[in-house]
Amino acid sequence: MLLIRPLTFADLQGLEHLAVISGGRMTTLPANRDHLSELINRTRQSLRKEVTQYSDESYHFALEDQSNGEIVGVCGIDASVGLNTPFYSYRIDEVVHASNELQIHNRIPALHLCQDYTGAARLCTLFLDKAYRSNENLNLLSRARMLFIAQHPERFAGKVIAELQGVADSENRSPFWDCLGRHFFNMDFNKANYLTGINSKGFIADLMPHYPVYVPLLSEEAQASLGQPRPDMAGVKALLEEEGFSYRRYIDIFDAGPTLEARTEDIRSIANNQIKPIKIGENRSTDQHVTVLISNQQRENFRCLMVNTDPQHPEVTTEIATMLRLNDGDNVNIIRL
Template identity: 30%
Template sequence: MLRVRAARRDDIDAFVALSDAAGTGFTSLSVTPDVLAARLEKSISAFASNAGKPTESTYQMMLEDTESGKILGCSAVKDAVGISKPYYDFKIITLAQSSAEADRRFDMKAMILVNDFAGCSEVGTLFVSDAARGNGAGRLVAQTRYLLIAADYGRFGPHVLAELRGVVREDGSSPFFDHVSKPFFRMTFDEADRLSAASDNQFILDLMPKHMIYLDILPEAAREVIGQTHEHGRGARRLLEWEGFTYNGYVDIFDGGPLMSVPTREARTARESDRFEIATGEGDITGIVSTDDFQNFRSVRTAVTVKDDKVLIPAEAQAALELGEGETVRVWRSQS
């Protein structure tokens, strides 16, 4: 059975392997093994804490095959961004241009560098290996993030953000970066991506232009990818839209990928979830069941049946959750 659980120290080798498999442009995984190891340490402390409020912590989770013990994917939730480390994006704005003398009236779009989402939470680092794709694993990993948030809303900000990977060519370059950002950074897309993931982003404030960038003067190759999602991220975007996320004209400063957001308590999986006591039995609909406990967080996708204040789940799912009858879980049930 596949389950999602809080990351452990001994996941480091698998974490590094997932980072290597993700490839160029996957910013949150484009870091060295030392940085990944440090993330695991910080995540362990975050899960063990009783914060009760956002503390700029990252909760790292792993997708695990309980039979083999193999790690097949990962995801993370940051409880707050943009506070000690700026969370920069380009915001696309519309400027009204008019001249009575020239008899002209039209709108122009421009981008400005902003840190508009300081204090919001972020879901990200969602990656599933080829071996696990096609059997609901990606959806389990994605939806579990909102069940974690629902376990203690007080730890998270007013909105949840998600940055989607933008268009990247087969050679690893980005048309948006080449024409928009590269002239200011004087480095490759991969170098900028890795530096952003590993640093406090001061270099962005130091080097990025302080003035607006007009979209109309950009080459078509750059304009046509603004707000577009990498082909491998289209499924993730559809799932975000299903959760209630919307795109409101914010894009990544390196690849032009879209930033999407949703009010924290409106994310569909969390909003539609309920707490029940466990009972043993066979289910009649598909659900995702989580422990609803930060210190021992786990989730599985399994068949469930709700009867009064109890949820019937198979013994195998209880074993994967490391819980038994009478204990409390959080359940999201498929509506189809």
């Protein structure tokens, strides 16, 4: 049985392991003990904080295998981005060039450095140990965050974004970075990714070209990578699109991966989740039983897992109730998968 819960300092070693096996591919999960410790600290502080208006709070959750206590996945939510440090994206738009004399009118796609997503909430740091990768576990890891947002809407912005990692080869070389970014920095893509993870995307973005970058001047390989996720992110992209996220031609400034967005209230798991009283019993299988995500309604002790039950009259065993820290009759948030 796998359980989602907020990170604690006891998870630091497990989080370091996930950072190492991620291979440096995740900006928000660098293999740096101080950064990971701060990530946990921000989670604990954010959970304790009484919030009436969202700010720079950040919440990260562990996916724990209850059979052995190992941390096998991690996911996060930033309440808003860009309030304290710049949050840059490239917006793909057209620049019009015209000559009346020659009767020529050209529309040329260009990359515009922008901060259009300042103030938006962000889903981030989604990583699952390879041995546990399945659609079922991915649903739990990603959608549990939606139930947390649904319980605490005042803690998050009205728009949510998710950045998907862009195209890179087996050695994590990005064609977009090699064509554009590396000309402005004396470092490779992996180092740039690591530095942004332990500091801020802003300090590197300040060195990027602030004038439009004309797409036809990029290499064919770089052009083909614009807005394309890494092949192994296809499942994550499909899940987000099922939740109502869409691509609006915004890309990451380093690897050109797509940024998806959705109005918070329109996200499927937020709009469709229900609040029901829980019954603790035998939970015998019936024709009404389906797979659901179920969470308690606690903040610092948030718990979420996947079970088979009747979503209209949810019932769980004593063992499951103990994991979720529930008493008979407590309200739970539940979403049918």
